[in-house]
Amino acid sequence: MKIRKYLYIYFTLLLSFVGQAQQNTIEISGKVIDNDTKQPIEYATISVIDKITKKPITGTITKPNGTFSLKTEANNFYIEVSFIGFTTKTITKEKLEGNKINLGTIFLSENQQSLDEVVVNAEKSQTEFKLDKRIFNVGTDLSTTGASALEVLNNVPSVNVNIEGQISLRGSTGVQILINGKPSVLASAGSNALGTITADMIEQIEVITNPSAKYDAAGTAGIINIIMKKSEKKGLNGSVTLNAGVPNSNSFGLSVNKRTEHFNIFSQIGFGKRTFPEDNKxxxxxxxxxxxxSSVGSREMNEKFNNFILGTDYHINALNVLTLSGSYAYEVEDQNSEAIYSKTDATNTVTDSWLREELTEADNPKLRYELQYKMNFKRHKEQSLLFSALGSSFKKDESSVFNNTTIVGNEPDELQEARTDYALEDYTFKLDYTHPFLDDFTLESGSQYAINKVTNDYAVSDFENGTWVNNPDLTNVFNFNQNVLAIYSTMAYEGDIWGIKLGLRLENTDISTFLKTSSLENNKAYANLFPTLHTSYKFSENMSFQAGYSKRINRPGLRELNPFSNIRNNFSISTGNPDLQPEYTDSFEITSIHKFENGSLNTSFYSRYTKDIIERVNTFEDNINISKPENIGTNRTSGLEVNGKYNPLEWFTLNGDLNWNYFNRKGTFETTSFDFEGNRWSANLTSKFKLPARIDLEISGDYRSRFKTFQNDISDNIFADIGIRKKIFKGKTILNLSVRDVFASRIDESSTTQPTYYLFNSRQRGRFITFGISYGFGKGEAMEFSGQRIR
Structure with missing residues (x-):
């Protein structure tokens, strides 16, 4: 930018020198505006050109507000207004008003060909290796294209974004997305508000696969942190999206982002209707x-939703930023299911058969809000203080009716109803401080307080003798409260070649559960230390080695603790366990990262040792199976994970993930030993093609091997997805077609074989086809995937 500025000033001085020889003075003024963003263009060149010689007579450049003023003594001229990346505008001599010519507002449009030339010769995005993370610096090869944040993420090694906008890290979709180091409404699951962020708003992207003590000790597949640029004039970006699909998948979304020198305002509105069918056995x-x-049936869940997001980042000055945002969503669900149940004897003769029908309706309002203040310091660009407060609430008002109609046998018809009143509140308060010193050292310290409150009021009634009678065995109010207070500190040394980072996190957990009807109360309080250690060694700019250790925790949630569940299938019941204890895992990982000319390859060896592992245990009596989670021993897992991204040709990219592990389980449940060992593996291969006429084609395949648990055998699974995207009108409009589970081969099956019983369960959702059209306005291309519900 500085070189461009000096060239403009030099050119202006040269033009001014040429024009000194003229005499009759005419004053010319006006204002230059970007036609797309409606923002003023600074340093645009205004040239007065002689009509005969076609040589410049004089000229000037625009001010920060886009205005200009110059004088000339020529009388036979025309005017050219130009700026790099924009189409030059020529203006013939206007009518004289005395000795003044006011050109008014002059709109310049981007020159797509010029922009393409800039991209070819621009600074390329680069990845640098840090102690516990990799940093992808967004260069002008991406920031000048107007691509969305989702497309930028697709260029980050180990990260993949499919055509539907689903983000995965090293093949796993359980990744947490942060904005400027914190959870954000913009990155909340399902909102797809990331589509309102363009590449030129992003400074860098951090990829963290083994989080340090700075982050929650609760397990996650990894963290992607998007660092936004500060105090940039970015104008207006937005998109309108319309989707339609089979089965029913219709939605509309509008996303807008307005960025000025001090404000970044983002908003999104969406609504739609979707259907999720399911076949089960x-x-x-x-x-x-x-x-x-046995039972064979089908279920169809219909969902109507609308959601709204509004937020702003206020850049008080170059060092202080205040963020306030919120989102609201409202869903209406109805679920219909039918299943034929059959009872057979030893000769496989049907003795009883009945039709079980379900009709369920639910309303789900959701609210999420956040306040954040970040202060940077003049002493060092990495020194910062961050405070954030996040809150959310979710409610579910659900009612169900179950009707059994006898087909074979003498059993009477049955009618049941169930009611659920569910309410959840979450609050998280964070304070983080980062202090670099002595060039190569960094101290991080902070605290977090998380509050989680849940009430689940569940009731079942049977229709007997013409009246509804409450079933006390299946009715209760379950309250769950969890408070976690955490403090942490990390110290890091990072030299040019080698670095080490030590961290320690203390988390104090208070959990209480209460069954109101039966007056059963269960309180737990425990404090844990979670140490972390990371080190790295850089062999070269393209080859790095990282190793890390962290202690993790998996706290059981409401579904695992709540002893009451639905009665959808009276012969296969899933319950919770209020006495459940958390899992603790020691996680070790060694990773080599290799960048080469056309791609990257990451290889990780890992070992995880988990105590008090949680697994569901089946108990069987009178053909009724009850599944309940229990802490049943230890598990040691060792594995290899390979992730690669290869771009052999400009139009072809290949992403691959392979994960293999061996596990060894040890433990005893109710005096019975269940020691066993086994292995499992999964693989994903995604091919992306840039075809002529701005068409993108994506084909991906997944395979998940068969594996066993304490009592169950889980069948293998193989499925494929395909997507195609077409950009038109210079990228302002995108047509998108995706097919999930192309061959309808994704079937989830499990079986249990024990000396006294056998269980089998199967579920299949089938093929989903979706077509979407997205139109982008303002600066940049259309930003996809904006009309989805907030989950």
């Missing part, structure tokens, strides 16, 4: 009395 065989109860 189950078999319960009792070897003691030689009876089997």
């Amino acid at each position: 189950s078999i319960n065989t009792d070897f003691t009395n030689n009876t089997t109860i």
Whole structure:
């Protein structure tokens, strides 16, 4: 930018020198505006050109507000207004008003060909290796293209974004997205408000696969932190999206982002309707009395939703930023299901058969809000103080009716109803301080307080003798409260070649559960230290080695603690366990990272040792299976993970993930040993093609191997997705077609074989086809995936 500025000043002085020989003075003024963003253009060149010689007579450049004023003594001229990356505008001599010519507002439009030339010769995005993370610096090869944040993420090694906008890190979708180091409404699951962020608003992207003590000790597949640029004039960006699909997947979304010198205002509105079908089968065989109860059925969940997001970043000055944002969503669900149940005897003769029908309706309002203040310091650009407060609430008002109609046998028809009143509140307060010193050292310290409150009021009634009678065995109010207070500190040394980072996090957890009807209360309080250690060694700019250790925790949530569940299938019941203890994991990882000319390759060896591992245990009686989570021992897992991204040709990119692990389980449950060992692996391969006529094609395939748990055998799974995207009108409009589970081969199956019983369960959702069109306005291309519900 400085070189461009000096060239403009030099050119202006040269033009002014040429024009000194003229005499009759005419004053010319006006204002130059970007036609797309409606923002003033600074340093645009205004040239007065002689009509005969076609040589410049005089000229000037625009001020920060886009205005200009110059004088000339020529009388036979025309005017050229130009700026790099924009189409030059020629203006013939206007009518004289005395000795003044007011050109008014002059609009310049981007020159797409010129922009393409800039991209070819621009500074390329680069990845640098840090102690516990990799940093992808967004260069002008991306920031000048107008691409969305989702497209930028697709260029980051180890990160993949499919055509539907789903983000995965090293093949896993359980990744947390942060904005400027904190959770944000912009990055909340399902909002896809990332589409309102363009590449030129992003400074860098941090990828963290083994989080340090600075982050929650609760497990996650990794963290992607998007660092935004500060105090940039970025104008207006936005998109309108319309989607339609089979089964029903219709939605509309409007996303807008307005960025000025001091404000970044973002908003999104969306609404739609979706249908999720499902086919399911189950078999319960009792070897003691030689009876089997099987079911074959289908379920269809219809969902209507609308959501709204509004927020702003206020750059008080170059060092202080204040953020305030919120989102609201409202969903209406209805669920219909039918299943044929059959009871057979030892000769496989059907003795009883009935149709079970379900009709469920639910309303789900959701609210999320955040306040954040960040202060940077003049002493060092990395020194900062960050305070954030986040809150959210979710409610579910659900009612269900279950109707059993006898087909074969003498069993009477049955009618049941269930009601659920569910309310959740979450609050998180964070304070983080970063202090660099002595060039190569950094101290981080901070605290966090998280509050989680849940109330689940569940009731079941049976229709007997013409009246509804409450079923006390299936009715209760379950309250869950969890407070976690954490403090942490890390110290890091990072030289040019080698670095080390030590961290320690203390988390104090208070949990209380209460079953109101039966007056059963369960309180737990425990404090844990979570040490972390990371080190790195850089062999070269393209080859790096990282190693890390962290202690993690997996606290059981409401579904695992709540002893009451739904009665959708009375012969296969899933419950919670209020006595459940958290899992603790020691995680070790060694990673080599290799960048080469056309791609990157990451290889990780890992080992994880988990105590008090949580696994569901089946108990079986009278053809009824009850599944309940228990802490049943230890698990040691060792594995290899390979992730690569290869771009052999400009139009072809290949992403691949392979994860293999061996596990060894040890433990005893109710005096029975269940020691066993096994292995499992998964693989994903995604091919991306840039075809002529600005068409993108994406084909991906997944395979997940068969594996076993304490009692269950989980079948393998293979499926494929395909997507195609077409950009038109210089990228302002995108047509998108995606097919998930192309061959309808994704079937989730599990079986349990025990001496006294056999269980089988199968579920399949089938093929989903979605077509979308997105139109982008303002600066940049259309930003996809904006009309989805907030989950």
